[in-house]
Amino acid sequence: MTKTSIHNNTFTLLPTGTMFWEEQEILFIADVHLGKVAHFRKHGSAVPQEAILKNFELLDEAISCCDPKEVCFLGDLFHSALNIEWLYFEKWVDAQAAQITLVTGNHDIINPERFExxxxxxFDERVIDTFLLTHIPEEREGYFNFCGHIHPGVRLKGLGRQVMKLPxxxxxxxxxxLPAFGEFTGNYILEPEAGDEVFVVTPEEVILVE
Incomplete structure (x- = not known):
């Protein structure tokens, strides 16, 4: 894990691709895209049934490491319309001790009453102190923005011309x-500019790329 300080608050970046706000005890997760596996299977893609359960196992793993008071999804919690994965989600939510919140994304088209x-x-967007929580990246004067949507990744070059693409x-x-959390979501390669910081996510750790 790697810690970063923003506006005098501490945020822990975790190998699960999630972020824990220490002072508020909130775990942030972006772009889970639940339902995508079932959607693919319905349309004939050879995705194993076990992949449906994998996201829920990963969610449990992410939550267990920090015992948050709140789990805040930064949009695209579900990939599309209702399917069999909603039933798994209902059971998963019922087992959670933390408050679950959702900043809605462009894929979140399921009737809000289902979530309620x-x-x-x-929330369409949410402000906590000087932090703005959205799904799609947004610049707003006086606020620091936490968001998802992009599925950020970076291309790293090694010796022997090896190239790795990592979230x-x-x-x-x-x-x-934040990186996309869900399985089968892919990454969009971003090119850092001067002053940007890139924290690469590996299965074991989060590494600041110099």
């Missing part, structure tokens, strides 16, 4: 874009 019936609080936390002066 599970006790999930929903990352992408930090700009007033913004931090």
């Amino acid at each position: 019936q599970l006790g999930i609080k929903m 990352c936390f992408f930090k700009k002066e007033n913004q931090l874009i």
Whole structure:
């Protein structure tokens, strides 16, 4: 794990691709895209049934490491319309001790009443102190923005011309874009500019790329 300080608050970047706000005890997760596996299977893609459960196992792993009071999804929690994965999600939510919140994304088209019936609080955007929580990246004067949507990744070159593409936390002066959490989501390669910080996510650790 790697810690970064923003506006005098401490945020821990975790190998699960999630971020824990120490002072508020909030775990942030972006772009899970639940339902995508079932969507692919419905349309004939050879994705194993076990992949449906994998995201929920990974969610449990992410939450267990920090015992948050709140789990905040930064949009695209579900990939599309209702399918069999909603039933798994209902059971997963029922087992959680933390408050579940959702900042809605462009893929979140399921009727909000479904989420509200599970006790999930929903927001189009959310402001906590000097932090702006959105799905799509947004610049707003006086605020630091946490968001998702982009599925950020970075291309690393090694000896022997090896090239690796890895997910990352992408930090700009007033913004931090979280990596996509879900399986089968892919990465969009970003090119850092002067002053940007790139935190590469590996299965074991999060590494600041110099």
